[in-house]
Amino acid sequence: MEVMEAKKTRIYSFGDKTADGNRTMKNLLGGKGANLAEMSAIGIPVPPGFTISTEVCTEYNELGDAAVKDLLKEDLKQAVAKVEKIMGASFGNDKDPLLLSVRSGARVSMPGMMDTVLNLGLNDVSVVGLAQKTGNERFAWDSYRRFIQMYGSVVMGLKPESKEDMDPFEEVIDHLKDKRNISLDTDFTIQDLKDLVYDFKDIIHKRTGLDFPTNPWEQLWGSIVAVFNSWNGNRALYYRKMHGYPADWGTAVNVQAMVFGNMGDNSGTGVCFTRDAGTGENQFNGEYLINAQGEDVVAGVRTPQQITKVGSKRWAELARVDEKARVEFYPSLEELMPEMYAELNAYQQQLEDHYRDMQDMEFTIQAGKMWILQTRNGKRTGAAMVKIAMDLLKEGMISEEEAMLLIEPYKLDELLHPVFDPKAIKKANIIAQGLPASPGAATGQIVFFADEADKFRNTILVRVETSPEDLEGMNKARGILTARGGMTSHAAVVARGIGKCCVSGAGALKINYKERKFEVDGKEFHEGEWLSINGTTGNIIEGKVATKDPELSGEFGELMTLSDKFSKMVVRTNADTPKEAAIARSFGAEGIGLTRTEHMFFESDRIRAMREMILARHEKGRRKALRMLLPMQREDFEGIFEAMDGLPVTIRLLDPPLHEFVPHQLATQKELAEEMHISLTAVKTKVHELEEFNPMLGHRGCRLGNTYPEITEMQTRAIIEAALNVKERGIKVFPEIMIPLVGTLEEYEAQEEVIRSTAKEIFEERGDTVEFMVGTMIEVPRAAIIADKIAEKADFFSFGTNDLTQMTYGYSRDDAAKFMPIYLKKGILHADPFQVVDREGVGALVKMGTEKGRSAKPNLKVGVCGEHGGDPSSVEFFCGIGLNYVSCSPFRVPIARISAAQANIKFGC
Structure with missing residues (x-):
């Protein structure tokens, strides 16, 4: 007997204290749909409706309009019928029309990024029926002109012709206001609103060649398609790229019965927050407008009023409005509609308690009845994020682990500038x-x-x-x-x-x-x-x-202390100067994972000696120039060791090709020739000799040190002598010397021999020693493959994921900008691999290199010092494969610390 395949659910209904979904279904219903279902189930007054799942958006993108319309046809009729039954009105009925709203809803909040249509279902006949049913002709025609304006813009694509031009609908509105000498939409007469309706229709026909659709079902499908299309609109694409959201998530579509805040002076709409989104203060706040619809509040069409009395007085101070004028013209909702305010206040507390996080809510008051249109975890500033998390913890509402997971690591950056x-x-x-x-x-x-x-x-x-x-x-x-x-x-x-x-x-x-x-x-x-x-x-x-520089709050320090409780992976910093090292240490860095010695050579008093070394014809001349650089390097290292007293410092030997240090402009070449007392031809010849077809793969890193071992000798001497000098001053020092760009065991061994023999020589000269380590930077794929061989000699590995990404992909960081945006837009890449580690390729090499290295040396210390060390997603991956530390720029240290703690909480790494 053939088994019938279960029909796929594409539409999920909610309303009248029941729901097909709940808040755990955000991936399928989107954040808005999941929360609407959740609120309905816990008894919050939510206008009934239904959610078309994110999977349908994916089907739409794959199959197209007609195929998906056919798939949804019957389910859509049934879903609308459920709403009709609850509301006691009929969709498409001329005398008692059910009107709908259509909104987007991705699995994460993307405020304003996708499209919305309100008052859907009206036409020239049903607007009259709505006026008669409600006894409010002005409200009916106001709703109709709003609907035409939104539908014309969102679905039919009427936009300003250039950035200097006004929105075509707003231009008509402003013209009529000027003609009537009024300033607010609420000043329009019924006849004004009727005139706007017909003017709007005329604009649509002239601009598009199409008539405004009168069939409500055609209007509904057009709006659903517009929401699906808006997922790939320019602003949504940019928002996704900015936050790293994948293109294949798609958006849900939420269809709800309309409730009206524009039915008169006993109606209104607003947005509110259970806590202050700017500061994190535990103060209910928000804004509302009387006789308005929701879009009016967020679009700034009229200046809204404050919900609470406290907020209203604060607003009056900032706007320089005296108390008498405030009460008369800008009363709070608490003062104007105390019963409605009390009901709203109770709902906001219920929702914060239920979700255990600060909520961002939208509400509508329709003729004295309160409706909650949506709730979501509120967007907040970095400062507010930290305060809210720590306050909720102190209030006993959430656990320490939950407090850590409320933090968006990147937002900490706001506090540090x-x-x-x-x-x-x-x-x-x-x-x-x-x-x-x-x-x-x-x-x-x-x-x-x-x-x-x-x-x-x-x-x-x-x-x-x-x-x-x-x-x-x-x-x-x-x-x-x-x-x-x-x-x-x-x-x-x-x-x-x-x-x-x-x-x-x-x-x-x-x-x-x-x-x-x-x-x-x-x-x-x-x-x-x-x-x-x-x-x-x-x-x-x-x-x-x-x-x-900002002063960090007490809550920030508490959060950082809490992060250390949960983090197993150490966070170091990339720092090339004592100042950078000190900043990073103040942010909690537990050592330096990368000091780039080449950055020290570019200062004016050093570049000359560096160029003299490069232009020398033989080893004797190079050593002479290097002796000039030695005290400068030694001084640099002493300052860094002092700043990191008691903490390890990893120093990478000279890495870039020599051509980066020589002048390429004729005028500068002439100056150098004069300074060095050599001919211009000699300078130009040397510059030409140093040119490489592909410097990234050329004469650099350990290849440079093995060709000119005197460079490695000088740098080793500077490091070890600096360590001994600060040791004499009572400073604890733990230098780690890192050999860059190793691809063979023999390359590593040749450089290690120079380092250890030079150190031995210095110890004999000084009659003192200091413990130090020699390791390598794994940034060539071959090094990851033979990591077990290298680990037999090396004391530590540090993965240079910047270069490892370049060599694994064959992408140049300097040139990738030419094609990277196109690759991301087309979905060829889901994220920029120079910002978020590529787990399948580069990540696999890091994992393999770590495992092979520890197979030869079980206690091998392994870290990452590329830019990925400060990216939360990458930190999570590195934690999961058992790395000892990540290293990042000073201002990203707090981000990495939080990310490491969150990774441990989520995955126990």
């Missing part, structure tokens, strides 16, 4: 005040368009309001300033998510895009002029303002 110097701020000229949307300090030159955010080295992006299309420019800019919008506007939410300083709602700014300027109190500020913004206070400051 400059803020405005208080002394400089006292002298600053504050020209305007906005809302402190995302903390921090930013100074830069003014730009007005997101695609020009990199026009100057440091820029402040100034916009009336931002949109999701601006994401790339927002990420490139040093700071973001908007004239419209509140603390929950698109600019504010995105800025906090990417760690950018942002000031929003600066209404005093009169921005003129065409002339590339803005005006404040009669004074003009043009593109390219310097401006400073303070995302912590909302101050907008004329000109440049000096910055200073």
Whole structure:
């Protein structure tokens, strides 16, 4: 008997305190759909609806529109029927229409990156029926014009023709406002709204050649397809690339019954946070608008009001509004609708307790009834992230392990960079005040368009309001300033998510895009002029303002101490100077994993001696020049050893090819010839001799040391003598000498012999010794393959994953930018292998090299000193294969420490 295959579930319904899914199903239902199902199941008043799974998005991308439409046809009808039953209205009914919203929902929060359509299901007939049913003609026509505007933009593709042009729909709205001498959408009459409907339809027909669809089912499918398509839209692609989200995740589609915040003065909508997303303070906060729909709040169409009385008073101080005016014109929801506020306050506490994390919620009040439209773990600044995690731990809401896992390692970077110097701020000229949307300090030159955010080295992006299309420019800019919008506007939410300083709602700014300027109190500020913004206070400051290093909070220190409790893998730093070493140690580095000696040779007083060594015709001349370099190198190492008192220091011998040290410009070659008292021809000849077809594979690393062993001798002498000198001063020193670019055992042995014989000679000269290690940098694939042979001689391995990636892929780091963006966009690569370790190829070599090395020497110390040492995903991998340490740049040390702790918590490594 043939077994019937079970029908695949593609649509999951929720509503009326029941749900087909739950919050554990984010990969299938997306974050929004999973949370809607969860909220419905625990009794939160959620408008009923259904979620089309992320798997359908994948099917759509593979099979196309028609095939997926056929697959969903019957399931879609059944899902809509369930919503109709709960709401007591019919989709497509002319007299009692059920209206729907269609929203995206990826498995991770991507605010504003994909598309939304509201009020779906209206046409010229049903709008009349809606008006009669509700007894509110204004509400019906307002909903209809909103629907046409959103559908026209999102589904039918009507956009501004150029960046200087306005949105075509907004242009019509502004024209009508000017004609009627009004400023707000709520001032439109019913006839105004009817006129807008017909004007919008006319624009759509003229621009697209198509009529606005009147069939609700056609509208619904068009909106579903638009959400699927938006997964691969430019802004979503950029957001995914920025956060490393794979293209094959896809997005779910959430369809819900509409509830209306624009039904009059007893209705409204808002966004709220269970804790402060900027500071982490345990204070319920948010913004709302009366007689509005949700998009109005985040789009900055009107300046929203605060939810709580406390927040409202704080906002009034920043906006310089006196208490009387605040209460009259900007009352909090707590003051205006105390019963609705109390209900909302109870739900926010219930949801935070349930999810055990700060929540970002959207709500609508429809004629005195509260609806919760969504909840998600809220985006937060780095400072807020740390405070919230440690506060929830102290409150007993979460465990130590859970507190560690609430940390996004990369966001710690926000805490480690400059803020405005208080002394400089006292002298600053504050020209305007906005809302402190995302903390921090930013100074830069003014730009007005997101695609020009990199026009100057440091820029402040100034916009009336931002949109999701601006994401790339927002990420490139040093700071973001908007004239419209509140603390929950698109600019504010995105800025906090990417760690950018942002000031929003600066209404005093009169921005003129065409002339590339803005005006404040009669004074003009043009593109390219310097401006400073303070995302912590909302101050907008004329000109440049000096910055200073931040002071880390007590919670940050507590978090770092907690990370050490769970981390088994040590974190070291890459540092070439005592200053870098000291900074890294202050951040908790437990040694240096890479000191690049070549960086010490580029300073003006040293490069001459280095060039003299290179230009020498014989060994005697090279040794003479090296004797000049010896005291300089020794001094450098002493400073680093002092900074790392008691901790190991790995020093890589000279690595780059010699051509990097010689001048290639004619004028500089002439200067060098004069200094060296040799002919210009001799200089040019030597420069030509040093040129290589592929310097990455040429005369460098241990090949250089084996060709000119006197270089290795000098560097060894500088290291060992420096170690003995600081030892005499009572400083504990543990030098580790690393031989670069080894590919054969014989290469290693030849260099090791030079190092150990030189050290022995110094010990005899000084009558003293110091313990030291000799190891190698595994960065050639062959070295990983013969690691067992090398390990019989070497004291340690350090994987140089930068070069190992280059040689494994055959990609040049210097040239990869020409094709890497295309490879990532096409999915040929899922991540840049120079940023995230390639586990299948490069990672396999690291794993094999480690295993083979320890098969010969079980206690072999193994680490990583490439840039991957500071990448959370890569750290997780290195921890899993049993490495002793990772090494990264000083400011990434806290990131690596947290990543190592999280890896141990997740995988026990």
